[in-house]
Amino acid sequence: MEAESVISAGEAPPKAERREPAGPAVNEGEYEVIHSKSPVFYDLYERKTELKQQTHYCPGCGHGVVHKLIAEALEELGLQDKTIIVSPVGCSVFAYYYFDVGNVQVAHGRAPAAATGIKRACPDKIVISYQGDGDLAAIGTAEIVHAANRGEKIAVFFVNNAIYGMTGGQMAPTTLVGQKSTTSPFGRRPENEGFPIHMAEMLATLEAPAYIERVALSDNKNIMKARRAIRKALEIQKNGSGFSFVEILSPCPTIWGKDPVEARKWVLEKMIPAFALNVFRDRIPSVPKIEVPQRSVTEVLELGAEVEENSTSAARHVHHFKDVKIKIAGFGGQGVLLLGQLLTEMGMRESLEVSWLPSYGPEMRSGSAHCHVCLSKDRIGSPLVSQPDVLIAMNEFSLRKFAPEVVSGGVILYNGATLPADFAAPAAQVVAIPAAEIADKLGSTKAANIVMLGALLEETECLSSGTAVTVLEDKVKKVELLEIDRKALSAGRLFIDDQAHLGAVSQPDGFA
Amino acid sequence: MAGAARGNVVVNAEECKGCGLCVESCPPHCLELGAELNAYGAHPAHYTGHDCTGCGICFYCCPEPGSITVYRVKAKPKAVAVPGGEYAPAL
Numbered sequence: 001m002e003a004e005s006v007i008s009a010g011e012a013p014p015k016a017e018r019r020e021p022a023g024p025a026v027n028e029g030e031y032e033v034i035h036s037k038s039p040v041f042y043d044l045y046e047r048k049t050e051l052k053q054q055t056h057y058c059p060g061c062g063h064g065v066v067h068k069l070i071a072e073a074l075e076e077l078g079l080q081d082k083t084i085i086v087s088p089v090g091c092s093v094f095a096y097y098y099f100d101v102g103n104v105q106v107a108h109g110r111a112p113a114a115a116t117g118i119k120r121a122c123p124d125k126i127v128i129s130y131q132g133d134g135d136l137a138a139i140g141t142a143e144i145v146h147a148a149n150r151g152e153k154i155a156v157f158f159v160n161n162a163i164y165g166m167t168g169g170q171m172a173p174t175t176l177v178g179q180k181s182t183t184s185p186f187g188r189r190p191e192n193e194g195f196p197i198h199m200a201e202m203l204a205t206l207e208a209p210a211y212i213e214r215v216a217l218s219d220n221k222n223i224m225k226a227r228r229a230i231r232k233a234l235e236i237q238k239n240g241s242g243f244s245f246v247e248i249l250s251p252c253p254t255i256w257g258k259d260p261v262e263a264r265k266w267v268l269e270k271m272i273p274a275f276a277l278n279v280f281r282d283r284i285p286s287v288p289k290i291e292v293p294q295r296s297v298t299e300v301l302e303l304g305a306e307v308e309e310n311s312t313s314a315a316r317h318v319h320h321f322k323d324v325k326i327k328i329a330g331f332g333g334q335g336v337l338l339l340g341q342l343l344t345e346m347g348m349r350e351s352l353e354v355s356w357l358p359s360y361g362p363e364m365r366s367g368s369a370h371c372h373v374c375l376s377k378d379r380i381g382s383p384l385v386s387q388p389d390v391l392i393a394m395n396e397f398s399l400r401k402f403a404p405e406v407v408s409g410g411v412i413l414y415n416g417a418t419l420p421a422d423f424a425a426p427a428a429q430v431v432a433i434p435a436a437e438i439a440d441k442l443g444s445t446k447a448a449n450i451v452m453l454g455a456l457l458e459e460t461e462c463l464s465s466g467t468a469v470t471v472l473e474d475k476v477k478k479v480e481l482l483e484i485d486r487k488a489l490s491a492g493r494l495f496i497d498d499q500a501h502l503g504a505v506s507q508p509d510g511f512a
Numbered sequence: 513m514a515g516a517a518r519g520n521v522v523v524n525a526e527e528c529k530g531c532g533l534c535v536e537s538c539p540p541h542c543l544e545l546g547a548e549l550n551a552y553g554a555h556p557a558h559y560t561g562h563d564c565t566g567c568g569i570c571f572y573c574c575p576e577p578g579s580i581t582v583y584r585v586k587a588k589p590k591a592v593a594v595p596g597g598e599y600a601p602a603l
Contacts, residue, residue: 026520032586034519035571037578051552053524057575059531059554064575071577098577220537220569227572253531260531 040071040080040100047097056094060260062217062250063092066159066230070128071099073231077238083126084118086111088140090132091165109140112147115154126155126237133160137173137197144199148243151208151285155233156245158199161252162271169255173197176274196274200247204280210242212281216249218268222277241284249275317350317464323376324462325385329402330394330415332360332369335449339392340371342453342475346467347375355383368397375462390460391428392452394435396420403428413455415448431459431499438491444481447488454492465493517542519566520583521559527579530554534570534580543570 044052057063074080084102087095088111096103102125106114111129119127129147136144136158144156163181164170171181171188174196178187188196200214211233215226226248233244249271251263258266326343330336337358347354353376360369372385386405391412393399399414400423406412408427417434419425435451450472457465468489476482521543523534529552535543540563545555566584574580 026522026583030585031520031583033581034566034584035568035580035582037581041577053527053578054529054552055576059529059575060533061575064577065573068572068575068577220539220573223572224569260533261536264533264536 038068038071038075040074041067041098042100045097047094055098057091058252058254060251060253060263061091062161062248062252063159065217065223066130066157066226066248066250067095067098069227069230070130070157070234072227073234074101074126076231077234079126079234079238082124083128084122085128085130086115086118088129088131088135089166090135092130092132092159093166095130109135109138110143111135111140112143112152112154112156115156116147116150116152119152119154123153126234127153128234129154129156131156131158132165133158133162133172133174133199134164134167134170137199141173141197145203145206148203148209148245149206151210151243151287153237153240153242154244155237156243157230157233158245158247159250160199160247160271160275161250161255162196163252163255165252165255174199174275176270179270198275200245200275200278200280203245208243208285208287209245209281210283210285211236211244211279212247213245213279214247214249214275214277216267216272216275216277217251218249218264218272222268225277247275249277317467319350319352319375319377319462321375321377321389321462323374323378323380324390324460325388326373326375326390326392326456327370327385327388327402327405328373328392328394329368329370329398330392331397332367334369334394334415335446336369336394337371339449339453340373342468342471343373343375343463345471345475346463349467349470350463352376353378353380355380357383357385370398370402390456390462392456394448394452399423403430411459413452413459415452431455431496433492433495435492438495439484439488442487442491443484447481447484450485450488451492451495454489454494455496456492457489458493458496465489517562517564518585519564521564521570522581522583523557523559524579524581525550525556525558526552527576528552528554528556529576529579530556531575532557533573533575537573538570539567540565 055064074083080101085095085099087093087105089108093105096105104114111131115127115129160174162172162174162176162179164172169182171184171193175181175188176196177190180187184193200212203209204212213229215229216222217226229246233246236244249267251267253260253263256263328336328340340356344354344356355374357372372383374380374383387407388405389407389410391402391406394415403412403426406426406428410428412428412430414432415435416432419430419432433455435448436445438451439445439447453468457463457468472482472485476485530545532545534557535545542560542563543557544560546558550556566582568582571580571582
């Protein structure tokens, strides 16, 4: 009976044409919808002005199926509103046009690293790293291995089609032995190109992952297994159990040069024998807890009771900012990095959140060096200061290099008697301080950075000078140097004070 | 068989890319590619009108998110005898 109704594809249909519109021509009273487009997908895809109903994938591409399985699982588990999908570089780069969830698209191979950051910042969100084989198994090998090793509580869906699809069919790390590609035109030769990488097996050697399975889009049965695996990976993340990884062997009809049905058979006949389908890991990892003592800053710094008084006086300092970003730049040996460390230590003692990020060349001394300092009342998201509120430029080179970055209304403190003649003042307030000369007169040119510190504190009042003295007393062991530093700090403050009185500032509208 | 089929499939012809995976995977072979072309230049699949069981496998094999909609006959509440002579729908 069934055989009678078989109509092979390609034959002209013997019956009247049924060209269905978007709306169903089905008796709604008698039938109910059991499978339709998931609400996790957008109704229309805004990627292009035309063809807004279709994905950009080739006919028969496995990505569409994986997208549908993920969408279905998110819908059924009620996770749509709390999901963030990290899409990779590769054919699935445009996943954000299709999934109506939070989306991030990241640099090639870095999806697990980005997903790590997102998951750690938003632990209640469901974070999916969606990657292809060129992305995950080649350029992003380090990222996936370490994310798996750390047991990040993310779900990774690894679509393996044994080829670079988007760039036109180059050999991938997962290309089968003997498989032809544009860069292995005679077939992959292990003696020259190595063997295919088995990512699922490789990650299963690690301790932390909770769930690792390889599935295939090769036939009906395996597609339904893939559906269960994807759902399980998301359930694991929903329960917060750990890292899950699903490798999906997927057809690439266009690049393989096969029609979609043949390509699906090729997955079954060629890929599955090379990449065994299996559950490689399915257990909740036992993670030993190592207690971290919760201590206050004064305890960590091993400060005694007498400093406790000091820190209370420091805490009385009113921080008039939410956060302040400082960049300190100069030559190595000018105390650039040390000045940053002093500021962060002062910030800690005044109960602020702080970060210090040094950047210096291999020269160590005489090379250019700079550091980024953040002082904040809130948690600091990134220690990188790309738009400083304050720039301390210890030399002309640093002034010219970093002055354009300073925010409008920011402050630039320049170590020099006068500004360079041709220096175009940016929209910031620029103060030239002959710090090196002042320090020299006090007995050590090295103290120029402390003169700048004094100037900074007087100019911006970001931290208390009392704290600066406390920190210097703690850090500077030589008595004579400490004395110079004290004087340098006062001299820097005094210089700004005098400038204010004289009104001798470079800003045409002046300041007080 | 038409009308008595347990299921029904509707293919959105403007969304279908004519890959033929649904035709290949349909267990009762009730889908086929049409002779006409859609805007995409593909021969979209359609339901022959016979034998659909509403299994939904074509939906899972189809790579397009919204191309295929699968229907199934609504379950009719069966009447069962209850010891007091009353009737109640079975669960």
